[in-house]
Amino acid sequence: SQQGEEDPQALSIQEGENATMNCSYKTSINNLQWYRQNSGRGLVHLILIRSNEREKHSGRLRVTLDTSKKSSSLLITASRAADTASYFCATASSYNTDKLIFGTGTRLQVFP
Amino acid sequence: NAGVTQTPKFQVLKTGQSMTLQCAQDMNHEYMSWYRQDPGMGLRLIHYSVGAGITDQGEVPNGYNVSRSTTEDFPLRLLSAAPSQTSVYFCASSVGAVGNQPQHFGDGTRLSIL
Numbered sequence: 083s084q085q086g087e088e089d090p091q092a093l094s095i096q097e098g099e100n101a102t103m104n105c106s107y108k109t110s111i112n113n114l115q116w117y118r119q120n121s122g123r124g125l126v127h128l129i130l131i132r133s134n135e136r137e138k139h140s141g142r143l144r145v146t147l148d149t150s151k152k153s154s155s156l157l158i159t160a161s162r163a164a165d166t167a168s169y170f171c172a173t174a175s176s177y178n179t180d181k182l183i184f185g186t187g188t189r190l191q192v193f194p
Numbered sequence: 195n196a197g198v199t200q201t202p203k204f205q206v207l208k209t210g211q212s213m214t215l216q217c218a219q220d221m222n223h224e225y226m227s228w229y230r231q232d233p234g235m236g237l238r239l240i241h242y243s244v245g246a247g248i249t250d251q252g253e254v255p256n257g258y259n260v261s262r263s264t265t266e267d268f269p270l271r272l273l274s275a276a277p278s279q280t281s282v283y284f285c286a287s288s289v290g291a292v293g294n295q296p297q298h299f300g301d302g303t304r305l306s307i308l
Contacts (some may be wrong), residue, residue: 088220109250111293112293112294113201113293113294115296115297117297122302123301124198124284124286124299124301124302125284125286125297126299127296127297127298130295132295142238151218154234154259170236170237173293174291174292174293174294175275175293178293179291179293179294180225180242180244180250180291180292181242181252181253181292182227182239182291182292182293182297183237183253184229184236184237184238186234186235186236187236188303
């Protein structure tokens with residue numbers, strides 16, 4: 083079964099706006115990762131946040147993690163048309179870090 | 195720097211045929227995984243390996259076999275293709291446990307079973 087669930091399933095915004103995607107998971111985790119997938123390509127790792135971190139930044143990306151609510155959010159600020167892609171969260175149980183479970187993803191469309 | 199290379203990129207099979215999807219990485223990563231991606235779903239883990247000679251089942255292993263004779267290669271075998279195996283298959287590798295390290299993905303193999 084899928085451990086991560088994301089919402090919204092799809093998001094359409096204009097260039098320059100911020101995009102926020104949310105992820106919920108079910109079990110205790112060590113880390114949570116976010117990946118991006120451009121159409122027809124493989125996934126690309128964006129950021130990893132550890133369970134003892136509450137917020138992490140990388141360029142225009144800001145990730146938050148709330149382990150008490152088992153949820154995370156990915157914020158992309160000042161979005162660009164090139165940010166159009168699907169975004170996935172991924173987690174591994176604290177008890178088995180050999181298996182990464184992906185969410186269903188959020189499809190982001192950024193209009194010029 | 196090639197990263198993770200998957201071949202072929204596209205394949206059409208008839209029901210009952212067998213084939214091997216190839217995956218190779220040149221980063222000396224110990225961990226390798228195979229996923230399938232179906233429309234509207236995230237990636238589901240088929241099989242994974244934590245090092246040469248060691249493999250284990252993921253979430254959806256039925257109908258697939260793997261082996262890991264070298265660090266570089268992790269082929270996925272479809273034993274008797276079924277229409278339900280029509281999907282996009284991704285191979286990934288990481289330097290350590292996937293829960294703790296970023297995974298590097300290939301660009302996928304798009305497989306259709308008629």
